[in-house]
Amino acid sequence: MSAPFLAQSFHVRWSTLNPACIESDISASLLRAEQAIDALISQDRGRLTFERVMLAYEDALKELNEAWGLVTHLDAVCNSPEIREAHNKMLPLVSSFFAKIPLNEHLWDLLLTYSKTDQARDLTGVRRRCVDEALAYFRQHGAELPVAKKQRLEEIEAELSQATQKYSENVLDSTNAWELIIDDPAKLAGLPASAVDAARADAAAKGLGTEEQPVYRFTLKAPSLIPVMEHLEDAAIRKQVWEGSGTIGRGGNYDNTALIWQILKLRNEKAQLLGKKNFADYVLERRMAKSGQNALDFTHNLHAKVSEAFRREVIALQEYVADKEGAAVRLLEPWEVAYWSEKRRRELYDFDEEQLRPYFPVDGVLSGMFRIAERLFDIRIKERQTVCIDGADADAPEGDGSGVSAQDGGVVETWHPEVKFYEMRNAEGVHVGSFYADWHPRDSKRGGAWMNYLKGGAPPSGDRDRQPHLGLICGNMTPPVDGKVALLTHDEVCTIFHEFGHLLHQLLGNVEIPSLNGVNVAWDFVELPSQLMENFCWERESLDFFAKHHETGSPIPDGLFKKMTAARNYMGAVAIMRQLSFGKLDLELHMHHATDENTDLDQLARKILADYMFPTGTEAPTMARRFSHLFSNPTGYAASYYSYKWAEVLDADAFTRFQEEGVLNPEVGRALRDSILSRGNSDDPAKLFHDFMGRDPDPNALLARAGLLTPLLA
Known part of the structure; x- marks a missing residue:
């Protein structure tokens, strides 16, 4: 497939996203975005309308945002030397492009000119907010700076993008660089059986040990580290693991100390260039805290x-x-x-x-969580069949290049065999969005849990049909072992509900302006839906929807539930x-x-x-x-x-x-x-x-x- 990162189909054809295409695809998209901005600012100033200015501005950036979003997503979940090299080569160019947008004096003049028209002054509701937010964004990002300061701001943004990317790589690489191999099972006293089995399976996956003489591999990934620190009786091993956690981003080739100071200094300079005392005042100016x-x-x-x-x-x-x-x-x-x-x-x-744990099999948790959402928010969530096609077979003649294979009965491509795909529809059956879910750790995947979106949707407006959202949720939860179902901790369940809350915020977004839709809200408000969803992990009524014993299907016994809530x-x-x-x-x-x-x-x-x-x-x-x-x-x-x-x-x-x-x-x-x-x-x-x-x-x-x-x- 030519230009796979620029394909406009809703379903992503992951098997075609060859790292070798990143440079050419992103370069082409950058050029088209620049041409779209040039066309925008060259239009007749006497015929300015909301559609020709505000909506056209958002459309000008859509392809680049989506294409670069695919690149950064692959860097987070399928990190490889090839992806890292291509990503880092294009990162300064993409960062520079976006940094220049609010510094473009002609574009700023266009927005100001439109904002003073009779039509703009008469705007109400979301369209009024769109104009106000755009003007505030441009001012906050340097639109009114003199030329010399604009140039320095562009340089700062490029330096920040590279420094923060290196910081992230150091965290991932130093996490993967540490391991602890234990060959004496007696040293694992106190460790839950689930953690012992996971450590043995992890070692076996690395070619360590045998069935007759297994060894146990521990890492700094959360599902491995947390049980050790909470349960292992051997204090010396706990100390060893704790000391290992202290090597993340610290010492040797992965030390982040200098990068931290570089990032802080650049952010501070940026804030002062923009007239703020410090970076916190700069960032929080348009958030709920204000300063x-x-x-x-x-x-x-x-x-x-x-x-x-x-x-x-x-x-x-x-x-x-x-x-x-x-x-x-x-x-x-x-x-x-x-x-x-x-x-x-x-x-x-x-x-x-x-x-x-026995009451939280990952598939049961997800199924019950979806049922809760369906009941509360009047939606329907359905899993689609998926396939992960090796990149070597990306040109095989199955499907239409849309990421959905007709040959396989409409299965959806994913980036890894463990990834699942779901559709969300409203009560009338209208497709409002779809999402991928990727829950278990891999060496090529960054740590933590997160939600993001690849395509921002919007309701029908004028001649435009509804545009569904395409989102994703990722985590590093307890993985399945030896083909058995993955059993989660209650904390992990809360994390899944948290990320799903973010996802609901995005997929249920029903605002006609893409930049004002979904999770594009003040940062100190964005955690409200996610953290609110965690509460359903503590209530008996909601727990009974998803907390079912993986073997018997029985709910959490009353006695255990009382202990759980008493210890909350x-x-x-x-x-x-x-x-x-x-x-x-x-x-x-x-x-x-x-x-x-x-x-x-x-x-x-x-x-x-x-x-x-x-x-x-x-x-x-x-x-x-x-x-x-x-x-x-x-x-x-x-x-x-x-x-x-x-x-x-x-x-x-x-x-x-x-x-x-x-x-x-x-x-x-x-x-x-x-x-x-x-x-x-x-x-x-x-x-x-x-x-x-x-x-x-x-x-x-x-x-x-x-x-x-x-x-x-x-």
Whole structure:
């Protein structure tokens, strides 16, 4: 297939996406986008309309956005030397193109000229917001800067794109570079059977050990690392794994320290070029927080409310360990905290999270989650048959080049055999969107979990038919072992619901302007739908839709459910403080330390987080070197990690409506869909929240849910 990255069919023909085509396809798309922008700004200024200016501007960038989205997606899920080389070669050119758009004085003049026409002044609703948001975006990104500063801004964007990409590669490569092989099963005492089986299967997949004499391979990927830190009795091995986690982005060929300072310095220079004191003020200007100081004040206020409970929880765990050891109270080591915390939880609540695994087979979780969404949001989700075709067979004459093979009865191509594909339709049967799901770890796949979209949809408008969304959700959950079904932890289930919440926000987006549709909202509002969906993982009524024993089909027993909910807020203040520490570090680095490159990064982080971190005997290296949310993208969550807690206040409050009116009440679900999920950035997020709840947010909702709202703390 010629120009496979530029194919316009809805279903992606993944087998044709040869890395050798990236340079030519993206170069061609860049040229066409430039020509479209030139045609846009050369039109007759006396005939300007919303369609000829605003919609034409969005159309001019559509092909490039979609083509480059495919490249960056492959870099995230199928990383290879060929993809990495081609991606990195085109990255500066693509970054430069997008950086130049708001700096194009002729395009800026066109937008200003149109905004002053009678038609533009009479606009209302989403079209009015489209113009206002476009003008604000261009101003925020340098449209009114003098020429010399515009040139420097372009250079900064190119440097940031390359530095953040290298940071991301270092995290992936250093994660993959570490492994621990254990040949003595006696050393695995305490480790759940699921983790032992996974370690054995992982070793076998690498050609290590035999059936008669198996060995066990442990890595720094979450499904391998977390069970070790929480359950393994051998403290020396836990220490070894903890020390291994400290090598991610740190030391040797993969050290991110210099890159962090480079990124911080470039971001700070960018902010000051654009008239802001620091990068946080620049980024948050058009978000709910409005400024870095407001975000920092939010963090400090929540910190003050949980500090006493945090201190009590730390002391309680230290005293528990001292009692078990028959020794004096001491500081725990970093590789001891999760282990003793889990041990104490099992003792206090007679509850072990591993007891829940049999009730969370991955396919059952997904099926039940879809049924909940169907009931609440009046939609239908159907799995399609898929096939993963080797690139060598990409030119085989099956299908029509659309990514759907007619020969195989309409199966949809994917990028990996484990990937699944689903269609979403509304109650009338109209196709509103489709999505891929890729849930298990691979060496070629970046860590974490995320949602994204490859094609942004829109409702019918004028002569245009409905355009369905094409999204994706990815994670690194417990993989299947020896052909058996993958059984998830409850935390992993919550993560799947979280990413699905993002996906619903995108696929149910029903705004006619693509740039205002779906998840294209203020960053401190975007986590509301995702975090709200996590609540359904805790309610009996919703759990019964998907928590079924993988062998018997029975629901979680009442006794186990009671233990699970009783233990929900165990070490809750520690968990909140951990999240606050991430946001605090993020804001402080971007607001007060962006040019401190000669400062020891670990000492600085410890100073910033002195009252936020669980005190330990050995000081841990800062997670900044592997903090991909902050440093693997020119912007990403930079100066915005606080938004998880900001949105958690909103989601804790919003979910009270479900609790009061019915956890699976379709009327409440429709209200959420109509007030928030379908509205994208068509209105101010504070108004959208008010539309759903009928009032402003209750700032104490999060503390109440966490069991920390006492008269002393209120």
